[in-house]
Amino acid sequence: MKTSVLALALASAAALPAAAEEISWIYCGDVLDPFHETAIAEWEEKNPDWPIAVEVVGWAQCQDKATTLAAAGTPPAMAYVGSRTLKEFALSELIVPVPMTEEEKASYYPHIVDTVTFDDTQWGVPIAFSTKALYWNKDLFRQAGLDPEKPPTTWAEELEYAKVITEKTGVPGFGLVAKTFDNTVHQFLHWVYTNNGQVIDADGNITLDSPEVLAALEGYAAMVPYSEEGPTAYEQNEVRAIFLDGKVAMIHNGSGAAARLAETDIDWGIATLPLGPEAKGPGTLLITDSLAIFDGSGVEEKAIEFAKYITSPAIQEEYEIKGTAGLTPLRPSANVDKLVVDVPFWKPLVDGIEYGGPEPLFTDYKGFQNVMIAMVQSVVTGQAEPQAALTKAAAELEDYK
Known part of the structure; x- marks a missing residue:
């Protein structure tokens, strides 16, 4: 009995290795980070049938591109997104859960x-992390008769120092952020999380209208007379620029300020954010970007x-500590302990x-953001x-939870 040509073809096809399946990754930035490039090469060596197809997209368009492709039914396998958007993506059924083991969480x-996390489910893998601290200009402290080595540790001290500096030097004591821009929300949340407050709880209940958050809003408003003129015209980086120019005495900012201060002649210090009356300990807003x-x-x-591979402890730590992005480490380790000693501004x-507390997860983050800015x-x-x-x-946030 002769074997048909079709049967031979099918048998030959079955004997061939399966075609490689690309994992497409929309990567935010200007270039692929060298540490990620190396890690991808190592992955592909171990997983030759699963090559990584990276598309580098600028920050301004990156997340919108991933969203547009997903909504059109041609999604990337993975994209770098702000974790604040994960709830909205999940409820729109655009992304899948990424469950973590207890060991991974710990x-x-x-x-x-x-x-x-929401509904006790993880919806992304953190890949980038930032926190904030208090920066102060020691020369302006001296000019105002304040001890340059003793920054404020409480809101009351921070307000008093800002008042003294403003009145004695004519330089604004504090850089207040209130522009129609997303980091106005971030800056306000620093105050919320340094007074044991929250915006929405794990069950989705709006908890904004509380004594802790009211005190934060009152504290924010109290800084206006001792801040730069017209704070609604300034976002975070613009306030930082004023500080770097020596024209404001204190700001709340991330690691980027330390990197820039190293290039100036300013005598500066950095400390944990001052605490409100209900604080349990050092706090800050915890902002992450994730792989969805x-x-x-x-x-x-x-x-x-x-x-999970590209954000695994060894790779992630190298990316954070040796990279140029200035990221706060996501995980504790001996190497992070060494970093804090070697580069003291990280402490x-x-x-x-x-x-600290997370960026609150809402079904419409921009809606939440607009309410908070207003x-x-x-x-x-x-x-x-x-x-x-x-x-x-x-009351308005009830529409976006």
Whole structure:
């Protein structure tokens, strides 16, 4: 009996190795980080049937591109996104869960996993992390008669120091952020998380209208007379620029300020953020970016495996410590302990994690953001009293939770 040509062809095809399946990755930035490039090469050597197809997209377009492709039914396997968007993506059924084991969760600093969790499910893998600290200009402290080696440790001290500096030097004591921009929300949340407050709880209840958050909003407003003129015109980086120019005495900022200060002649210090009356310990807003795994790519399971590989402790630590991005480490380790000793400005940025809190997850993050900015601006400009503004904002947030 003769074997048909078709049967021979099918048998030959079956004997061939399966075609490689790409894992597409929309990568935010200007270039692929060298540490990630090396890690990808190592992955592909071990997983030759699962090559990584990286598309580097600028920060301004990166997340929008991933969202547009997913909504059109042609999703990337994986994309770099702000963790704040994960809830919205998940409820729109654009991404799949990325469950973590208890061991994986325990490897991170406290509260990091909260930035990617809702309904007790993880929806992304953290890949970048930032925290904030207090920076102060020691020369301006001296000019105002303040001890340059003793920064404020409480809100009350911070307000008093800002007042003294403003009145004695004519230089604004504090750089206040209140522009119509996302980091106005971030800056206000520093105050919330240094007074044991929160915006929304794990069950999705809006908790904004509380004594702890009211005190934060009152504290923010109290800084207006001792801040740069017209704070609604300034976002975080613009306030930092004023500080770097020696024209404001104190700011709340991340590691980027330390890197830039090293290039100036300013005599400066860094400490954990001053604490409110209800604080339990050092706090800060914990901002992460994550790798989200999109539904419908056909390679979801392998993409999850790769996402966990590229953010695994050894690779992630090298990316954070040796890279140029200036990222706060996601996990504690002996190498991080050494970093804190070798580069002392990292200590307050790491210490603030203990009682920090995540960017709140909402179904419409931009809606949440707009409500919060309007609340802050109404108080900063004197158009509303803090309690009235807080109650109004809490009611409006019910539409976005």
